Structures are given as C-alpha cells and as structure tokens.
Amino acid sequence: FFFFKQKTAYEISACLVGSEMCIRDSFNGIHSSSVYSVAFSPNGKYLATASRDNTCSLIDVEKQTRIECFNSLHTDYVRTVCFSRNSRYLVTGSWDSSICIVDIESRKLIKRLENVDTEGQNNGVWSVAFSIDGKYLAAGCIDRTVKIINTEELL
Numbered sequence: 001f002f003f004f005k006q007k008t009a010y011e012i013s014a015c016l017v018g019s020e021m022c023i024r025d026s027f028n029g030i031h032s033s034s035v036y037s038v039a040f041s042p043n044g045k046y047l048a049t050a051s052r053d054n055t056c057s058l059i060d061v062e063k064q065t066r067i068e069c070f071n072s073l074h075t076d077y078v079r080t081v082c083f084s085r086n087s088r089y090l091v092t093g094s095w096d097s098s099i100c101i102v103d104i105e106s107r108k109l110i111k112r113l114e115n116v117d118t119e120g121q122n123n124g125v126w127s128v129a130f131s132i133d134g135k136y137l138a139a140g141c142i143d144r145t146v147k148i149i150n151t152e153e154l155l
Contacts, residue, residue, distance in 0.1 A: 036080065070102065092128070
C-alpha cells in the first residue's frame with residue numbers, strides 16, 4: 001500500500017509471508033478496547049482511531065505518537081472517523097447517535113449533531129464521509145438510513 005505525504009510517497013509494508021502479514025508499525029496502548037475505525041488525514045500528517053472505549057485518538061504519523069485522546073465527545077462507542085478533504089476537521093460518529101466535528105489545529109469540538117438517526121431512536125452512526133468538494137457530510141446509520149448534512153451551514 002502506498003500513501004502520499006506532501007508529494008513524497010512512503011510505503012506501509014504489507015507483504016504476505018506464508019499466512020502472516022508483515023506490519024511496518026503498530027500502536028499499542030492507545031485504546032482500552034476494540035478499535036472500530038481508522039482514517040488517515042488527506043495531508044498524511046494524522047491517523048485517527050475510533051474505539052469501543054468511547055474515545056477517538058489522533059496520532060501524529062511522522063512522530064508515531066498519540067497527540068490527543070478525545071474522551072468526552074461521545075457517551076457510547078465511537079464507531080467511525082473521517083477527515084475533511086482539507087485535513088482541517090475530524091469527524092466522529094457514535095452509537096450514541098451523534099456526530100462530532102473537531103477542529104484539528106485547536107483540537108476543540110466545534111459542532112455536535114445529536115440524534116442523527118431517524119426519530120432519535122439512538123440506533124447509532126456507523127459511518128461518515130465527506131463529499132469530494134467538502135460541502136456535504138454523509139452519515140450511515142444503523143436504522144438503514146443515510147443522512148446528508150450541508151457542512152456550509154455547520155462550519
């Protein structure tokens with residue numbers, strides 16, 4: 001697999017050796033429970049993780065260290081993470097039926113959307129993704145719905 005960081009390609013080795021996979025790096029101790037989702041920022045600087053321990057972590061890829069643990073964004077499992085196309089915002093989705101938008105530079109919560117699922121049934125947000133132009137955020141919910149959110153009204 002190849003990821004691009006500021007016009008320089010670097011490889012995260014993923015080669016098969018028998019039935020084993022060779023792993024370039026491993027981050028241990030970041031979460032106290034299962035990791036449900038990971039996402040690289042488009043600029044290659046960050047890796048975000050979402051976990052069953054109700055937290056989201058932000059990792060500096062170059063330094064290979066956790067630079068932030070967001071432990072008060074959600075009240076239930078953090079199921080999904082994604083970055084805006086300009087790498088300015090981190091978005092999280094949770095089983096608590098909320099979406100949180102965090103400013104990466106300040107590492108502050110700038111918007112929390114409650115009851116994203118249909119009729120506020122607390123079914124949970126399972127996936128989030130920005131449109132290519134960054135104008136929309138899509139959220140896939142466990143209630144079999146997809147919500148399209150206009151980010152120009154939020155940010």
